[in-house]
Amino acid sequence: MKRELNYLIRVIFSVLILLISVLTVNSQTRIQGKVIDSNTREAIIGATIKCEDNQVGISTDQKGRFSFEVDKPSREIVVTAIGYIPQRIVIDSVSSLIEVMLKQDNFHIEAVEINKKKKYTNRNPATELIDLVIRHKSQNKLKKKDSLYYEQYEKLKFGIVDPKSVFGTGTNNLSFFYNNVDRSVLEGKDVLSIYMQESLSDNYVQQNPSKTKKIIKVEEKTEFDAKYVNNSNIQSFMGYMFQPVDLYEESIYFINKQFLSPIAANAKTFYKYYVKDTIRTERDIYVRLLFEPRNPTDLLFKGELAISMDGRYAVKGAQMEIDEKANVSWVNDLKLRLSYFKDTSGVMLQDTTEVTVVFGRGSRDALFGYRLGVNHKYDLSHEVPSGIMGGAPTERMPQLRSFSPQDRPIRLLMAEEATYRNIDRLNNMPSARAIMAFGYLLSQGYYSLGKFELGPLEYVFHQNNIEGNRFRLGGRSTSAFSEKVYLEGYLAYGTRDQDLKYNFRTAVSLNGKNITTFPAHYIEGSVQHDIFEPGRGIGFLKGDSFFRSFRSNKPTKFFNTDAYRLGHLIEFGNHFSVSSTMTLQRRNPIGDLQLPLSSDSSQFLPSLHTSDLQFVLRWAPNEKFYYRNLSRNTIIENNPVFSLQYNKGLKGVLGGDYNYDALRFSFSQRLFMNQLGFGDLTLSAGKIWGTLPYPLLEMPNIQEQRDRHTISYERVNSMEFVADQFLKLGYDHRLNGFLLNKVPFIKRLKLRELFGARMFWGDLSAKNNPYLGNSVVYFDKNLHGETMTKVLGKNPYWEGYVGLDNILRVLRVQYYVRMTYKEAKEPVKDRFRLSLHFSF
Incomplete structure (x- = not known):
């Protein structure tokens, strides 16, 4: 009985296997084969095989082999490889091995001599490979993963190059500084860190909707005397100047400038590429590409990329630096190093980012900045905890703890450990406090x-x-x-x-x-x-x-x-x-x-009493700022700022003489345009309902302290225009030398173009126009008996300027022009302004 039962089980099992096999054959088609060089008969590694009918594809392995399945029968595949002529293959049978022989396309990736004396051609193996990298950017970009978690360690240092030249070599009370110098940042040079910050964070990425979240759980940083230094502002400033680098973004934002990524969509317009050689490992093969700017004065990099040849064309590593001729001031050197690793699923993940910048002038190095980022503990199928993506993109845990040895993936050097102690010691020195007090008086x-x-x-x-x-x-x-x-x-x-x-x-x-x-x-x-x-x-x-x-x-x-x-x-x-x-x-x-009444010009309004209730709704997504007490200055990035303001005048309440309603809307944003620099746009519109003397209506702001959310006019007289419904526009653009970098000899001066415009348009209702209504006051007159205030007609008021920045690295000159309503005697229509302006 037992023998018969076992026999029955084997029969049923065999039938199931047969049924599964039949179903598999009927539902899927397997395509397999090998790709070889038609001349050498050697296997081609990294060739791409695509089945266009099924929208699937794969790359060849170390032996040039490929194998994949499709949901419906296909009769044609396309085989491509860098340096070879693409070939279409008609499939006669899926049961045998397909052998594909590709012919070389007059290029050979293994032995390319880099000869920059020859004329560069836009079509070569290097640019073909960059095309593939750009084409696959979306699938390789870390932020495009459906659900992702990783832990990130960051270290930021800033300090002095060659501190002995600053503090001297004598045995003074600052000797503890230069006795703890760091020799790991710059080759062959001593540096002294005066600011250091470390953080450990949990990072989450999700799609639908697309959001990122960074939660800092461990943090340690140097703290200066809070009496003179706002340590939070230093942290914000350093984080702004040394932002995290993502090679897959169109531009890399650094030291307040945009550098075009070598794998940006339009990178081939600005870069030259050369194949250097290939790197073979036990598992993969990579192609090393050299790249350099077509115009070395533009905001571009030069360096080397390592590209994977597994069909993903992801970046394995990058080493980049700016050209010494680049239109950048006060920066002697800028180097970036990025490395990636391939996880078990074949996805390339960024593990290390290292940025080093040296500030100075000429051959003299003065200051340095260094940022290290290490990503680890990746989880590509991590389920984001409920509610964690709400709030600001970056948050700190309520109770931050200090670092323990196991928190750091890279151990601190002795000089780095001494930085925290040195700053504490410096804060207790009378001479150091006197220097900080003087610096605070000058700066603030x-x-x-x-x-x-x-x-x-x-x-x-x-x-x-x-x-x-x-x-x-x-x-x-x-x-x-x-x-x-x-x-x-x-x-x-x-x-x-x-x-x-x-x-x-x-x-x-x-x-x-x-x-x-x-x-x-x-x-x-x-x-x-x-x-x-x-x-x-x-x-x-x-x-x-x-x-x-x-x-x-x-x-x-x-x-x-x-x-x-x-x-x-x-x-x-x-x-x-x-x-x-x-x-x-x-x-x-x-x-x-004077405020003569429009009903009787011999009578004057003695005073204006208002009782005003105001509500303001403001939304500034992802806004960062510097602050001191209640004053805040926005750190200008590419995030917009919206504001909606409502004012209500209350007549008879606490002495108010006027009823009115006013609604104002404003919008501002910085627009980044890659190599064309950036522009700051501000727009404001509003309307006032009520019968009011003109000083209570809308007038252009005259030479006010500038910030990114207000529009200030340079060529308008005080009280020159008035309106009760209005539209304001302000635009400032910085080309960062995009045009002048192409002019021989001039480009050596590293000048930068700037231009801008201001517009004010408005209308005044009949009841608020003193020449049409009798319930307000007449416009005042100047010493010559001329009416000072105007009602704008159909044409808006316009003024603009052009200028040059970075003159001798410290000066800015602007030429202001009043473009409409030129009949005004004052102010002077054209005007030059020379000002001090420091920028990188």
């Missing part, structure tokens, strides 16, 4: 007293036509006073009007955290008594700096203003914020400013 304009600091220095003295000589003493609190309460204010006195002005502002945290850090949540209040130009907002820095004493068209019309403000701000982790503000202002015209 404040002198620190510990819990408070005096300044800014630039605003101590100012001169105008109303106050005469204006003297001001101001200051603000620091984190040593409180991290949850902020104070600032000033007292000012004019020798001509003999009036004491003042400002006091305070803010209190509502979330129990540091009031200055993101995301913030606080209430604030301020009281101010001062004089302001019409159209200028109240604030601690109100445009009366020392340097504005020398403006050519000094204003003669002001408002003597008393202002009271109460506000609330809350920021969210996705960089969305909501602010609400209640402002009371009582403005009295002084100087030459």
Whole structure:
């Protein structure tokens, strides 16, 4: 009985195998064969076999063999290989081995002599290979994986080259610095790290929707005396200047510039490529490509790539550096090294990134920067934990721990370990603190007293036509006073009007955290008594700096203003914020400013009282910034900023005389254009509903302190244009030498082109036009009896400029032109401006 049972099981098993075999044959077709050189009869490694009917393909192995299955029968395959003529093969039978013989296409990848004296041709084995690399970029790009996790270790160092030349060789109190020099960064040179930062993070990538997330869990960095140095700003600045490098992006953003990647879509337009040789390992074969810029003054690299020949055409390694003729200032050397490894599934994953930059001038090296990134513990099928992708792309764990030895994939050198101790020791040295205090006064304009600091220095003295000589003493609190309460204010006195002005502002945290850090949540209040130009907002820095004493068209019309403000701000982790503000202002015209009533020009409006409620919605995705106390400056990247503002005038509330509604929208973004540089675009539009005197309507901002979110006009008089519905446009472009780099002799100067334009267009409704309505005030006149303010017609106001940057590495010259409404006598239509401007 047992024997019969075993026999029955074997029969059933055999039948199942037969059925599976039949089903497999009927459902799939196997194509297999070998690709060889028609002359040498040697196997061709890395040849690509494609079955176009089935949209599948494969590459040959070390022995030139291939084998794959297709879902439906196919009668033709296409076989290609670098340096060979493509061939189409008709399949007569799938049961036998197909032998494909390819003929050489007058190129041979194994022995190519690199002779740059010969004329370069755009069609050669190297460019054919680059075409394949570019074609396969999307499937090899790390961020395109469906679900991915890896752990990343990063180390960033910045410091001095040859510290003994700076500190000397004597036995002074700084000898502990140059006794701990690092010789691993620059070959043959000693360097001293004065800033170092390490981090260990979990990184997640997902598609649908496409998102990345970096969560820093371990971090350690040098900390300078917080009285003089905002350590968070140093960290932000270093992270901005030395950003992570992704070769698969179109451009590599570094030291505030865009360098075109050698595998960008249009790379062949700017680079030359040469096949150097091949590298064979036990598992794979790689082709080494040399590349160099067609124009060495452009923002390009030169170096070497290693390309895999397994059909994926992924980058195995890259060594790149900038040409010594490149249009880059203050940088003597920049080197990048990237390496990748192939995982078990055949995907090439980046494991190491190393960036070294040397700053200096000529042959003199002064400073260095170094960034190392190591990616490991990859998981290509990792399921992203629920909810982890929300919030900002980069976040820190609430409780960051310090590094333990097992956290570092690469052990610290003794000199690197000493960096943390050296900075702590430096902070306790009186001489070092004196140097930092002087540097803080020059750079920020404040002198620190510990819990408070005096300044800014630039605003101590100012001169105008109303106050005469204006003297001001101001200051603000620091984190040593409180991290949850902020104070600032000033007292000012004019020798001509003999009036004491003042400002006091305070803010209190509502979330129990540091009031200055993101995301913030606080209430604030301020009281101010001062004089302001019409159209200028109240604030601690109100445009009366020392340097504005020398403006050519000094204003003669002001408002003597008393202002009271109460506000609330809350920021969210996705960089969305909501602010609400209640402002009371009582403005009295002084100087030459008069407000004659449109109903009776012999009568004058004595004052303007407003009670204003404001709401602002702001969204700045992925925004990074530098900050000091409540002041923030955006780190300009390619992320947009949106703002929507609504104002409501409340008549009869706390002395307000006007009812009105105002809606304003603004948008700004930096547009990166690879080799064509970048442009900064700002757009603003709005409308005001209500019957209002013209000083309460919209006017162009005149020579205000610039930031990326406001539009400032250079060739407009104060109060020259007014509107209650308006559109503003500002654009600034930096070509980074793209044109001048092609001009012989001129390109040696490393000049950079810049240009820009400003537009203001608006309309004034009949009820707010004093010559059409009788409920407002007439436009004021200048000393010659000419009306100062205009209502724009159908044509907008335009002004523009062209200029050159990087003159002698420190100067910028701009030529401003007023392009419309040229009938105005002031300001002068054309104007040159020379300014100091440092950039890489």
